[in-house]
Amino acid sequence: MKGQDFEGGGVARRARRWTAGLLLVLLMSVPGRAAVAEDYQPSEAGSPLRILGYVVYPVGVVLDYLILRPAYWVGSHEPFRTIFGRDD
DSSP states (O other), X not given: OHXXXXXXXXXXXXXXXXXXXXXHHHHHHSOOOOOOOOOOOHHHHTXXXXXXXXXXXXXXXXXXXXXXXXXXXXXXXXXXXHHTTOOO
């Protein structure tokens, strides 16, 4: 039975699960910090780059959901998975 675990990758999978579990416990044990709102600074509020960021950000989110996420999903299934060299 132990030989089957080793050959099938069970030991490595179990080690990854333990590592992920320990990392999760460690992250949850760190005390949180209260969120602090930033003060309004008129000198930075009217920056052309900030205004451009307000316009461009929603476009990026739409592109993410309409193009990038479906492309990632398609690339994670055969035969594209093999073509793009994706492995577990």
